[in-house]
Amino acid sequence: MGSALDVHRLHFAFTVTFHYLFPQLTMGLALLLVILKTLALRTGNEHYNRSARFWAKIFGINFALGVVTGIPMEFQFGTNWAEFSKAAGGVIGQTLAMEGIFSFFLESSFLGLFLYGEKRLGRVGHWVSAVLVFLGSWLSGYLIVATDAWMQHPTGYRILANGEIELASFWALLLNPWALSQYAHNMLGAVQTGCFVMAAVGAFYLLTKRNSSFGRTFVQTGVVVGVIAAVLQMVPTGDMQGKLIAAHQPTTLAAMEGLFVSQQGAPLAILGQPDVDKRKLDNPLEVPAMLSFLTYRQWSAHVQGLDAFPQDQWPDRVELLYYSYHMMVGLGTIFIAVMALAALLLWRRKLFETRWMLWILMLNAPLPYIANTAGWMTAELGRQPWLIYGLMRTARGASPRVVAGNAWFTLLGFMGMYTVLAMLWLFLIYREIEIGPEPENASGAPAATAVAAD
Amino acid sequence: METVWFCLVAVMVAMYVLLDGFDLGAGAVHFLVAKTAEERRQVIASIGPVWDGNEVWLLAAGGVLYFAFPVLYASGFSGFYLPLMVVLWLLILRGSAIEFRNHIQSPVWIPFWDFTFSASSLLLAVFFGAALGNVVRGVPLDNTGYFFEPLWTNFQLGDPTGILDWYTILVGVTALLVLMMHGALWVQLKTVGDIRGRAARVANWSWWGVLVFTALLTMITFEVQPQVVANFKTWPAGFLLPAIAVAGLAGVQFELRRGNERNAFLASCAYLLGMLTSVVFGVYPMVLPARNPTFSLTVQNAKAGAYGLKIGLIWWVIGMLLAAGYFIYVYRTFAGKVGGNSDEHTQRYGG
Numbered sequence: 001m002g003s004a005l006d007v008h009r010l011h012f013a014f015t016v017t018f019h020y021l022f023p024q025l026t027m028g029l030a031l032l033l034v035i036l037k038t039l040a041l042r043t044g045n046e047h048y049n050r051s052a053r054f055w056a057k058i059f060g061i062n063f064a065l066g067v068v069t070g071i072p073m074e075f076q077f078g079t080n081w082a083e084f085s086k087a088a089g090g091v092i093g094q095t096l097a098m099e100g101i102f103s104f105f106l107e108s109s110f111l112g113l114f115l116y117g118e119k120r121l122g123r124v125g126h127w128v129s130a131v132l133v134f135l136g137s138w139l140s141g142y143l144i145v146a147t148d149a150w151m152q153h154p155t156g157y158r159i160l161a162n163g164e165i166e167l168a169s170f171w172a173l174l175l176n177p178w179a180l181s182q183y184a185h186n187m188l189g190a191v192q193t194g195c196f197v198m199a200a201v202g203a204f205y206l207l208t209k210r211n212s213s214f215g216r217t218f219v220q221t222g223v224v225v226g227v228i229a230a231v232l233q234m235v236p237t238g239d240m241q242g243k244l245i246a247a248h249q250p251t252t253l254a255a256m257e258g259l260f261v262s263q264q265g266a267p268l269a270i271l272g273q274p275d276v277d278k279r280k281l282d283n284p285l286e287v288p289a290m291l292s293f294l295t296y297r298q299w300s301a302h303v304q305g306l307d308a309f310p311q312d313q314w315p316d317r318v319e320l321l322y323y324s325y326h327m328m329v330g331l332g333t334i335f336i337a338v339m340a341l342a343a344l345l346l347w348r349r350k351l352f353e354t355r356w357m358l359w360i361l362m363l364n365a366p367l368p369y370i371a372n373t374a375g376w377m378t379a380e381l382g383r384q385p386w387l388i389y390g391l392m393r394t395a396r397g398a399s400p401r402v403v404a405g406n407a408w409f410t411l412l413g414f415m416g417m418y419t420v421l422a423m424l425w426l427f428l429i430y431r432e433i434e435i436g437p438e439p440e441n442a443s444g445a446p447a448a449t450a451v452a453a454d
Numbered sequence: 455m456e457t458v459w460f461c462l463v464a465v466m467v468a469m470y471v472l473l474d475g476f477d478l479g480a481g482a483v484h485f486l487v488a489k490t491a492e493e494r495r496q497v498i499a500s501i502g503p504v505w506d507g508n509e510v511w512l513l514a515a516g517g518v519l520y521f522a523f524p525v526l527y528a529s530g531f532s533g534f535y536l537p538l539m540v541v542l543w544l545l546i547l548r549g550s551a552i553e554f555r556n557h558i559q560s561p562v563w564i565p566f567w568d569f570t571f572s573a574s575s576l577l578l579a580v581f582f583g584a585a586l587g588n589v590v591r592g593v594p595l596d597n598t599g600y601f602f603e604p605l606w607t608n609f610q611l612g613d614p615t616g617i618l619d620w621y622t623i624l625v626g627v628t629a630l631l632v633l634m635m636h637g638a639l640w641v642q643l644k645t646v647g648d649i650r651g652r653a654a655r656v657a658n659w660s661w662w663g664v665l666v667f668t669a670l671l672t673m674i675t676f677e678v679q680p681q682v683v684a685n686f687k688t689w690p691a692g693f694l695l696p697a698i699a700v701a702g703l704a705g706v707q708f709e710l711r712r713g714n715e716r717n718a719f720l721a722s723c724a725y726l727l728g729m730l731t732s733v734v735f736g737v738y739p740m741v742l743p744a745r746n747p748t749f750s751l752t753v754q755n756a757k758a759g760a761y762g763l764k765i766g767l768i769w770w771v772i773g774m775l776l777a778a779g780y781f782i783y784v785y786r787t788f789a790g791k792v793g794g795n796s797d798e799h800t801q802r803y804g805g
Contacts, residue, residue, distance in 0.1 A: 064553035067506060068546040074516055078531025079538055082600065085531070089524020090758030094766065097517030101773035104510040109780035112503040117787055158759075164524075166759030399532035401602035410539040417546060424550065428557055 007407040008080045008398040013380075014411065015072050017373055018418045022066035024372050027141055027187065028194020029059050030134040032221060037130045041123060047440065051217050052130070053118075054437035055198070060115050061428050065421060067108075072414070074100075080407065084387055084397035091157055091167045092147045095174070099143035107136030141190070142183050149179035151388050152379065153248055165391065181244055182379070185237035188229045189375060192335060193368040195226030199342070200365035201433055203358040211436045216352055219361065223346055227339040234332055239294075245382065246295045249389065251309045252382035255318045256325035257291055258284075259305040265289040266303035274322050279307065315384040324377035331371035338364055455764065456757040459522040460741065462770065464734045466518055470511035471582075471730060472723050477501040477508055478582075479637015481548065481575020482630060483660075484568060487641050487652040494568050498552060499792040500644035505552060507784065509545070514777075521766060525599065526741045526756040533593055533601040534585065537617045540605075541581050548574035576630065583629025587622030590679050590733060595744035595751065611678070615745060621678055628667040632729075635660040635706070636722045643715040646791050654710065657718070661707055668703070668729070672696075675736075679743065682736030692735045699728025 033052055040048035074096060077085050085093075110132040118126050156172025157165050167173060202218025205211040246253050254260075258269045260279040268290035272281030292301040306314055315321050338360060345351035351358075383389055387397040480501050488494040520527045531538060551571035555564060594601045594615045607616035609623075618626075638657035642650050676683050686692050705721030737743055742751040757763065 061553070061557070064506075064549060067509075068549040071509075071513060071545055072542045074513055074520075075531060075538055075542060077520065078527045079535045080532070082528035082532035084528075085520065086525050086528035086599075089520050089527055090762050093517065093521025093524055093527070093758065094762060097514070097521045097766070098769060098773070100510060100514030100517040101770065101777065104513055105507065105773075105777040105780055108507040108510050109777075109784045112507065112784060113787060116503050120787060160759075167762035167765070170762075170765045399528075399535070399600075400598070401600045402532055402535050403602075406535060406602075410535075413539065413543060417543060421546070421550065424554065428554065431557070 004402070004404040004407060005395055005398050007404050007411060008402070009394070011080055011407055011411045011414075012076055015069070015076065015414055015418075017376070018414075018422075019066070019069040019073055020372065020376060021369060022062050022069060023137070023141070024190040024193045024369070025062050025197060026059065026066050027137050027190040028192070029055055029062070029198070030130075030137045030194075031191055032194050032198055032225065033059065034130050034134045035221060035225065036217075037127045041127050047213065047217065050437050050440065051214055054214065054432075056115055057432050058429060060111075061425065061432070063111060065425055069418070069421070080399055080402060081387075081397050082399035082402075084392065087163060087392060087397075088165050088388060091154075091165055091173060092150055094167060094170070095143045095147045095150070099140050103136045103140035103143065107133055107140065110136065138187065141187060142179070145183045145186055146174060146176060146179040148379065149176045149182050152182070152383055153178035153244070154388055154391055159391075165388075178244055178248075181237065181240045185233065185241050186375075188233040188237055189368070189372045191229040192226060192233060193372060195222040195229060195339075196335075196361075196364050196368045198222035199226060200362045203362040204433065205436070206352055207355065207358050207362065213440055214437045219342075219351065219358070220346060222361075223339060223342045223351070226335075227343040230332070230335040230339045234336060238329075238332065242294065249382060250304050251306070251313055252315060252321075253295070254304055254306045254308070255315045255321050256378060256382055258322045259291065259303060260307060262303065262305040262308045264292070264302045265300050266291040266295075266305075268294065269326075274319050276318050313385065315381055317381050317384065321378060321381040321384075324374045324381060328371050328374040328378055331367055331374070335364075335368065335371070455760060455767075456522075456753040457739075458767070459518075459757070459763055460734075460738065460753045463515060463519050463522060464731065466511060466515035468727055468730045470508070470515050472726055473508035473511055474505070475633050475636050475726060476640035476719075477505040477637070478575045478579050479633035479635070480641050481571050481637070482579055482634050483638050483641065483653070483656050484572035484575070486656050487638060487649055489648075489652075491564055491568075493649045494564075495556070496645055496649060496792055497641055498555060498571070500641055502552070503788045504784065506549075507781065509549075518766075518770070522758055522763060523741055523751075523753075523756040524758050526751050529595065529599055529601070529751060529756075530742050533595075533603060534588070534617070535602065536605050537581055537585060537588075541578065541585075544574040544578045544581070548578065579630040579633040580626040583626035584618060584622040586629065586733065587625030588617060589742060590625070590675060590682075590737065591619075591621055592679065592743040592745045592747075592750070595742065595746070595749040597749060599749070599751070601744075613745075621674065624667075624671060624674070628664070628671050631660050631663040631667055632726065635664050636719075636726065639706070639715070639719040639722050643719050644792055657706075658710055661703075661710070664725075665703065668699075679736065681740065681743065682733075685736050685738060689735075692732075695728055695732040695735055697728070699725050699732060702726070702728055 033055055036048050036052040036055065039045070040052060077089075077096070110129045113121060114126065114129040114133050117129065121129060150173060153176060155176045155178075156167065156169035158168040159165055198218045199222025202215045202220075202222060205215030206219065242253075245256075257266075258272060258274050258281050259266055260281075265288065267286035267288050269281055270285045270287065272284035272286070274281055289299045292303055293299050295301065295303060306318075342351060342357055342361060345354050345357055385393055385395070387394040480497055484494060484497055488497045547570050551567040551574065555567035555571065558564075588603070591611065593603060594613070603615055603617050605616060606618040607614045609616070609619045611619055611621055635657050638653045638660060642653035642657060645653065702721045702723070702725030706718055706725065709718035709721055739752045739754065740750045741753055741756050744750040
């Protein structure tokens with residue numbers, strides 16, 4: 001232990017949290033862009049191409065920031081977590097290397113074509129490039145989730161005499177059941193970010209009475225896809241994820257639910273602040289027996305609380321884990337309500353005139369970012385005190401020669417640089433929204449986009 | 455098997471240097487070849503659609519290094535902690551500059567991004583060179599298998615060892631000259647008019663610099679890393695690699711004089727390939743030489759498990775064939791000179 005370890009943890013947590021703000025929108029928008037391009041191809045309506053061109057600009061800015069903040073992630077496995085890399089690189093290096101070779105080459109090659117080659121590629125060619133960018137980004141998501149899933153629930157490995165971990169089955173690593181469930185849950189989160197952002201921009205246009213035809217398309221696309229994603233996020237994927245945690249990480253389940261005492265008919269805590277020293281929740285607001293039911297489908301089932309485990313196996317940040325999980329679930333519930341209400345109004349053909357609902361959609365845009373971040377914090381804080389669940393403690397994974405002073409130096413450097421990048425991102429995205437899509441009566445040439453943009 | 459992976463990692467690093475090398479080089483000569491904001495836009499347009507894909511080679515090579523030689527990845531990356539972080543910051547600045555330069559039309563911000571782009575490209579060339587210099591010179595690995603180098607100590611080769619010393623700085627300067635030549639040849643290939651003429655002149659004078667520094671550095675390297683001499687003595691066939699470098703370098707000057715832009719650029723690629731493979735051949739079987747040779751990391755003691763390496767070979771070949779396909783397609787689609795207004799990506803990157 002010691003302060004260097006804490007700095008290394010904060011270093012990774014900070015850089016990965018900031019990084020993931022970008023891919024979640026990229027992956028969500030990639031799907032929505034394919035939908036818009038497909039609509040354009042099938043209806044022949046140039047309106048959908050104009051819509052896609054507008055979102056492609058936002059996608060491009062967002063993608064660039066995802067790339068530049070993504071490179072540090074791969075490097076940090078070696079720079080800050082050398083002992084972990086030495087022990088497990090032969091396994092998780094597989095998925096990380098495959099991400100570079102199978103997704104990044106695909107994504108970067110066809111993104112260039114998608115953004116700058118609409119004229120050269122023609123209608124079908126441009127649609128294909130959109131699909132390939134989508135495939136590349138979603139494949140990249142899978143390989144990263146598979147890497148994390150292996151740390152959550154290691155499969156397909158063998159431990160050697162010197163403590164190094166070797167790959168024993170490629171397919172067990174790649175088709176880890178944890179990865180499949182986590183991937184579905186994670187991608188739905190990304191789709192929700194894309195949908196809420198698209199709907200928010202559409203709502204903004206409708207509320208300000210500008211670009212109204214685009215406003216309607218954006219709100220409609222965002223809400224129709226968003227309501228499906230919001231529901232699937234909770235059932236079945238959230239539920240599946242919860243069952244996996246109950247089966248394989250019971251300590252994590254107890255900590256994230258704030259269940260200090262093992263009991264039959266365990267309640268589900270909605271509110272309440274964990275007091276770890278006294279092992280209780282302050283002012284708890286609970287649904288009786290609900291946790292037992294959700295976990296085991298039996299109202300009287302016995303659920304293990306934190307008291308069932310020695311304290312050195314508890315996640316070391318119980319409070320933060322508890323709040324991350326509750327924020328994720330709380331926001332997820334709000335998203336279902338918001339999207340369902342908007343979908344109902346859309347179905348009744350009232351949504352575009354219902355200003356209060358448009359206001360809600362517009363102001364909702366930041367919330368999926370918080371929910372996605374909280375979800376990842378739940379996964380990673382829940383994995384503690386393990387770096388590889390059951391195999392390697394986090395305390396053993398850091399680089400032995402990188403002292404706290406050097407780690408602080410680079411962490412502060414990243415903090416400064418990312419603050420500037422965040423301001424730049426907000427400014428550039430807001431500017432694109434202000435400029436808006438090319439007008440409906442434009443000639444339809446992609447050149448018009450470029451002129452309007454520059 | 456581990457020797458196969460040693461070669462494959464070397465090939466991927468070489469691909470990275472060839473490809474990202476020209477766009478880093480274009481950045482380093484940015485202000486030398488382009489005198490107006492419009493000309494600078496053309497330099498950036500010449501790399502616009504491809505720089506990102508080129509940089510992916512760094513990530514892909516890093517990933518392959520990670521899974522094939524995890525011990526090297528752990529030891530090398532934590533030991534080179536500080537320069538790698540500096541490299542990351544420079545890559546972030548550079549990527550932002552390329553992508554965002556044309557988003558904000560302003561007499562203040564365009565020169566700012568131009569400067570950021572050029573300065574970060576230039577420093578990256580020097581840092582990558584210095585990193586190569588560190589590997590060749592050897593690092594202070596001990597019996598734990600780890601080391602840590604501060605950015606500099608007393609600029610001497612011996613204890614305490616720093617990232618920057620007179621030898622690694624020399625390699626850094628050489629790398630800068632090489633990439634300036636390589637980048638200028640690329641700009642020459644992709645542009646017309648004044649900017650093309652200036653690029654040819656920059657390529658020419660940096661060629662003389664490359665010639666002098668390559669000769670100097672080669673002699674010094676034989677002193678600094680005795681393994682290099684030993685390897686060439688053991689396997690004389692290895693002389694083919696420096697021969698490719700020499701032929702490539704001669705080819706650059708020959709083709710520059712003939713005015714064949716494409717061949718001049720390809721000759722420069724051959725030079726880079728020859729130099730890098732010579733270095734790699736020279737340090738084999740070490741992957742990270744130590745100042746005290748008993749602690750050196752070799753292909754044997756740094757490799758991953760046999761099963762993983764075998765299965766990796768299958769997907770590596772499939773993935774590389776796919777990637778090669780994309781690259782050929784993209785470079786063909788964006789072939790030709792930038793600057794004409796019919797060109798979509800020029801307009802995208804244009805004002």
